[in-house]
Amino acid sequence: MGKLSMAAASILCMALAALAAVGEAAVVEHTFVVHEMNETHLCNTTKIYVVNGQFPGPQIDVTEGDTVVVRLVNRLPHGLTIHWHGVRQIRSCWADGAGFVTECPLPPGGDHTYRFNVTGQVGTLWWHAHVTCLRATINGAIVIRPRDGKYPFPTPAKDVPIIIGEWWQLDLVELDRRMADGNFDDNPLSATINGKLGDLSNCSGVPEESFVFDVEPGQSYLLRIINTALFSEYYFKVAGHTFTVVGADGNYLTPFETDMVTVAPGEAIDVLMAADAPPGHYHMIALANQPPLPDPQIPVFISRGLIRYAGVPNDNNGLPVPVPIMPNQHNTMPSFYFHNKLTGLAYPERHRVPMHVDERFFITLGLGSICRDPTKKVCKRRRSNETIVVATMNNVSFHPPTTTSLLERYYDGTGKGVYTEDFPEHPPRPYNYTDRAMIPPGPLEEVLEPTFKATKLRRFKYNTSVEIVFQSTALLQSDSNPMHLHGYDFFVLAQGLGNFNPKRDVYKFNYHNPQVRNTVQVPRTGWAAIRFVTDNPGMWYLHCHFEFHIVMGMATAFIVENGPTPETSLPPPPPEYKRCGANGLSQP
Missing domain, CATH: 2.60.40.420 (Cupredoxins -  blue copper proteins)
Incomplete structure (x- = not known):
């Protein structure tokens, strides 16, 4: 009886320990x-x-x-x-x-x-x-x-989100409607930092409110910089201070020093900032970059905030408040250099790059056009009134359903007639993808811009190793493309400028400590290579995080099949899930 009690007590202790854990x-x-x-x-x-x-x-x-x-x-x-x-x-x-x-x-x-x-x-x-x-x-x-x-870095005294966004006067639902009609001429009025337009924006001489962050001399702070903007990548600096980049997209990075952070829509960058400057006030700046002419031009979007040291009077002791020196808004090279410096903090047991590849994709990212009259197969191009500008991946513009969800149809086995599983592995024809002569007024783009809208997906077996090379193009514009994959982190093996050369550029791939991301900034007229393993079953959206690109069709979705066990399979929808036919669907 005693031995049984001791065994029972032991089991109970282990159970309690497990419950505690x-x-x-x-x-x-x-x-x-x-x-x-x-x-x-x-x-x-x-x-x-x-x-x-x-x-x-x-x-x-x-x-x-x-x-x-x-x-x-x-x-x-x-x-x-x-x-x-x-x-x-x-x-x-x-x-x-x-x-x-x-x-x-x-x-x-x-x-x-x-x-x-x-x-x-x-x-x-x-x-x-x-x-x-x-x-x-x-x-x-x-x-x-x-x-x-x-943390794998000194514990900060405090952390603060720096959410960079935009202020729109135009109703956002109307903006979506206009972009779906091929219009990307609408613009926000200002950039924002944590919802504040900043004192560089004013109306009748009354400056807008700025975001203010109070710091203690000698302390270190973790800035969580997120770009929520619809349109632009941003440069971010604080006068008189430098940053140590330590993380991105929920993963640690190998720390490195910089005086400027570049953050594209969808990205989240973590940096340490030491309050080690002479006590005073210092301006922070978020500035949108953009391609130069002949690309379509947007106004300057900028927001200014303030770092304020404790104990310093509101007038900054009568001294001018330093302002950081920013790059030219048309210079996109600082973005390329910043993103190329990022490497992952190695965790070999968790973050091991798959060295074999089961499926390879070369995906071109650009714009195209479809005839406004769907009964016509031939129409005048070059941004004429007869066409609608669309965004494409491998010359396919994604057409999402409007009354059902792709996941439900896949799970129920009723996807026929809703989507096909033939998203192309490469563009239909090779060309000089980064030739800037394809930016209007052309005419080189005219023969390449015709495309079509379709719901083309791709299906993968569980545990497939997938490599994608994204190629930004100059077709109708030469913008960068922040590509976001739902449900997955991926290894960013390399990024480069110009056309990807498979014979030469594969030697640039980083298999040792690549950054692990969910959003990759594909540089303007450049490329980025990623790799991941399909270990999460379901239906996963892949799209550009520029809103006008996603609304206009730069997207697809990946189907990942169930694995061999219940633990590697997609479970049934949970009780709280509302199916499309039962939730009183209202389209926006």
Whole structure:
């Protein structure tokens, strides 16, 4: 009896220990009420869409391993989904929140619960609306802290999100409609830092409010820099200070010093900033870059904030406040150099590059056109009134469904007639992809721009090693392309300028410590090579994170089949999931 009691006690102790270990993970719950709100900036009152009255929206703070539960309440007159950008969603594809890809939009007056785990990721991610252009104001940070509380760099005194965005006066739903019609001439009025336009923007001589960050001399701060903008990549600097880059997209990086961060739409970059300058006030600047002429030009988008040392008077002791020297807005090379410096902090047991490749893709990214009259096969090109400008991948412009979701159709086996699984592995014809003579007024682009809209996907077996080389082109414009893959992190093996040369450029691939990302900035008229293994079953959206590119069709989706066990298979939809036919679908 005694021996049995001791054995039972031992088992009980082990069970309690296991429960204690499990109990370390928490359930983090939020309620997101999405509604309209009026905001006045630059002498105009504008209707915007927000969560809980906040712009940017609420920050989600979790510890690695926690479960997140968000109840979404839609008080908008439009459909809505929320995407948890960069969260791996292991076996929880149903919660990914990609409109018409993994779910239909939540209709006005509806509520929906998202539930997912945050495992194997530490750093900064973010969340945003994923229907129409609503992510311009419906967004916020996701901060994932290490479970043991230890960082591979000095622990900062404080961390703060630096959310770079844009201020739009045009209604965002109308903006989406215009872009879907091939119009990308609309522009925001200003850049924003944490929702503030900054004192460089003014109306009748009254400057806008700036974001202000108070620091203590001698302390170190972790800046979590996120680009939520619809249109632009941004340069970010703080006068008199340097940064140590330590992470990106929820993964650690090999630290390196820089005085400027470049962040593309969709990216999240973590940097340490030491408050080691002479105590005073210092301006921070977020400046949008853009290609030079002959590309279509946009106004200068800039926001200015303030670093303020404790104990310094509001007048900065009568001294002028230093302003950082920024690159020319048309100089995109600093972006290329910055992204090329990023390498991963090696964790061989977790981050091992697959050395074999099962499937290879060469994907060109550019613009094209379709005839405005669908009954015509021939129409006048070169941005004429007879055509609609679209965005393409391998000359296919993605046509998403509008009454169903791709994941539901795949799961139910009813995808026939909704999508095909023949997304091309390469463009239909080779050409000089980066010839800037293809930017209008042309005429070299005319023969290359005809394309078509289709819902072409690609299916992969579980545990397939996939390599993609993205090639930015100069077809109709020469912009960069921040490519985001849902449900996966991938290795960025290399980036380069010009046309990718498979015989030469493969020798540049970094197999030792490549950066691990969910969004890769494919440089202007350049290329980027990524590799990943399909170990997460489901339906996963791949798209450019420039909003006009995604609305105009620079997207596809990858189907990943189930693995051999229940643990490697997509489970049935959870009880809280609302199927398209049963949720009173309302299109935006």
